[in-house]
Amino acid sequence: MINKLIKEITQKNAPIVVGLDPMLNYIPEHVQKKAYSEFGETLEGAAEAIWQYNKAIVDATYDLIPSVKPQIAMYEQFGIEGLKVFKRTVDYCKEKGLVVIGDIKRGDIGTTSAAYATGHLGKVTVGTKQYSLFDEDFVTVNPYLGTDGIKPFIDVCKEEKKGLFILVKTSNKSSGEFQDKLIDGRPLYEIVGEHVAKWGEEHMGDKYSYIGAVVGATYPEMGKVLRKIMPKSFILVPGYGAQGGKAEDLKPYFNEDGLGAIVNSSRGIIAAYKQEKYANFGEANFADASRQAVIDMIEDINGALGH
Amino acid sequence: MINKLIKEITQKNAPIVVGLDPMLNYIPEHVQKKAYSEFGETLEGAAEAIWQYNKAIVDATYDLIPSVKPQIAMYEQFGIEGLKVFKRTVDYCKEKGLVVIGDIKRGDIGTTSAAYATGHLGKVTVGTKQYSLFDEDFVTVNPYLGTDGIKPFIDVCKEEKKGLFILVKTSNKSSGEFQDKLIDGRPLYEIVGEHVAKWGEEHMGDKYSYIGAVVGATYPEMGKVLRKIMPKSFILVPGYGAQGGKAEDLKPYFNEDGLGAIVNSSRGIIAAYKQEKYANFGEANFADASRQAVIDMIEDINGALGH
Numbered sequence: 060m061i062n063k064l065i066k067e068i069t070q071k072n073a074p075i076v077v078g079l080d081p082m083l084n085y086i087p088e089h090v091q092k093k094a095y096s097e098f099g100e101t102l103e104g105a106a107e108a109i110w111q112y113n114k115a116i117v118d119a120t121y122d123l124i125p126s127v128k129p130q131i132a133m134y135e136q137f138g139i140e141g142l143k144v145f146k147r148t149v150d151y152c153k154e155k156g157l158v159v160i161g162d163i164k165r166g167d168i169g170t171t172s173a174a175y176a177t178g179h180l181g182k183v184t185v186g187t188k189q190y191s192l193f194d195e196d197f198v199t200v201n202p203y204l205g206t207d208g209i210k211p212f213i214d215v216c217k218e219e220k221k222g223l224f225i226l227v228k229t230s231n232k233s234s235g236e237f238q239d240k241l242i243d244g245r246p247l248y249e250i251v252g253e254h255v256a257k258w259g260e261e262h263m264g265d266k267y268s269y270i271g272a273v274v275g276a277t278y279p280e281m282g283k284v285l286r287k288i289m290p291k292s293f294i295l296v297p298g299y300g301a302q303g304g305k306a307e308d309l310k311p312y313f314n315e316d317g318l319g320a321i322v323n324s325s326r327g328i329i330a331a332y333k334q335e336k337y338a339n340f341g342e343a344n345f346a347d348a349s350r351q352a353v354i355d356m357i358e359d360i361n362g363a364l365g366h
Numbered sequence: 367m368i369n370k371l372i373k374e375i376t377q378k379n380a381p382i383v384v385g386l387d388p389m390l391n392y393i394p395e396h397v398q399k400k401a402y403s404e405f406g407e408t409l410e411g412a413a414e415a416i417w418q419y420n421k422a423i424v425d426a427t428y429d430l431i432p433s434v435k436p437q438i439a440m441y442e443q444f445g446i447e448g449l450k451v452f453k454r455t456v457d458y459c460k461e462k463g464l465v466v467i468g469d470i471k472r473g474d475i476g477t478t479s480a481a482y483a484t485g486h487l488g489k490v491t492v493g494t495k496q497y498s499l500f501d502e503d504f505v506t507v508n509p510y511l512g513t514d515g516i517k518p519f520i521d522v523c524k525e526e527k528k529g530l531f532i533l534v535k536t537s538n539k540s541s542g543e544f545q546d547k548l549i550d551g552r553p554l555y556e557i558v559g560e561h562v563a564k565w566g567e568e569h570m571g572d573k574y575s576y577i578g579a580v581v582g583a584t585y586p587e588m589g590k591v592l593r594k595i596m597p598k599s600f601i602l603v604p605g606y607g608a609q610g611g612k613a614e615d616l617k618p619y620f621n622e623d624g625l626g627a628i629v630n631s632s633r634g635i636i637a638a639y640k641q642e643k644y645a646n647f648g649e650a651n652f653a654d655a656s657r658q659a660v661i662d663m664i665e666d667i668n669g670a671l672g673h
Contacts, residue, residue, distance in 0.1 A: 100493030186407030233512030
């Protein structure tokens, strides 16, 4: 999957990922109304609105982008009905040839981590049968519990040729509370980064490891250091756009081969029609606004990188 | 909910929680066979087997215990069908008067954490309607992303009078890789513990905070320090029994009022019938074996505590 991700990034010349994080208040009123008229103001109605919204955005952008990153929390907040749409979205994006990064930030230990890995990347055995479940290509994972928590995920990744992005330095303001604490003069995120590099050696693709890292766009100085600590790890970079990260800040996240990072934008793409810049598309053409926002994002990033 | 938890613990004289973490290989063959004969070797079949297993154990133990802790990963590994049984289990346990701790170890930032909080503790708004989703009483949360990640959970907890157990020092062997790292001479878990105490002040019950901590039974010396750092936080203690924690190790997790901790056992209770000690019950009477294991656990812990 890391090889496929790199191939898609290279062919489309677009080191980006679109975050499919639907909030009901992002979804144009006509989409919501239609869904509620069919299913009522119910969880099924909300799920249908999210599905129609996602599908329109994917249909309008899939030829330009290598990857999507659905944030499972936005689906889980609608319970079972929401999780059904999460699954439907994953399946649809895979049909469209996209690499799907499930932003699930799970993390536990032993058989429990193994169970998460099974549910999201692997297959579960029932009697003599095996079943795929959510079946993303990559998932994000939290490292706080250490190697015991990560290894069961890597084991399933090896079996399925899938991958992980492990939280190292997150994009939010308070991420420093624990992640920046100095240990023998070095911040915790560097120690975690070293572990990611080590874990990554266990599961290498052609040029990069299947085991990547999450490093926020909002901390480019730290991105520079982490790039060196984890030379073979792809970095998933949240925080571009809406969260304040700028294209010129992204350079340190890439290697000299022009690869090594994939930049996420969620709201900036999926709710583009709400921005003044794209207001001319009108709410009815929200998906076209998203397509234009993708084109602009690719140009912005490639410009800054000199690609 | 923290007041209810304390009331139940006191009335039943049982500072314990039963971890409902069903693995298919824990479930007696006759239960699995019956489920497969009805639903086939399908995800529905697995879900039915898990449900019958959980129900039998809850029916056999609910009058003795204050609380259960279903581990969502064990359900999520069966996808949507598994999550339906998770929800069914939560609802059933609440009907039986039990306090339900959803062991979900979620953690993200801002609106994403808020979405998890909504899905597990709160209500989602669809048009003019509101819906409860998984609706646990407490959930476990991962602190790696800092205050930005925790606050949205606390906001929902305040509204719903529900609570959290935040990972501080986990019970696994490699938990020290990051959690024990020294920062100005003090381990990270102490810094996290201080934050839990501070966060807890924002949402107090009568005697204890709604915001508790997870500290593994396998590290009693650390438990002793953390008890002092977080005097008003309830401590959820995993690692007793199967993971190696002993009753005499549990004393430091309790305050002088005899309260302040709740000890979890999962496999040791739900798969008790597989232990030599309870083999005389026979596989057919697995739930009776679980009841006996609960009685023995309470006696073991109260003995060590001098309750």
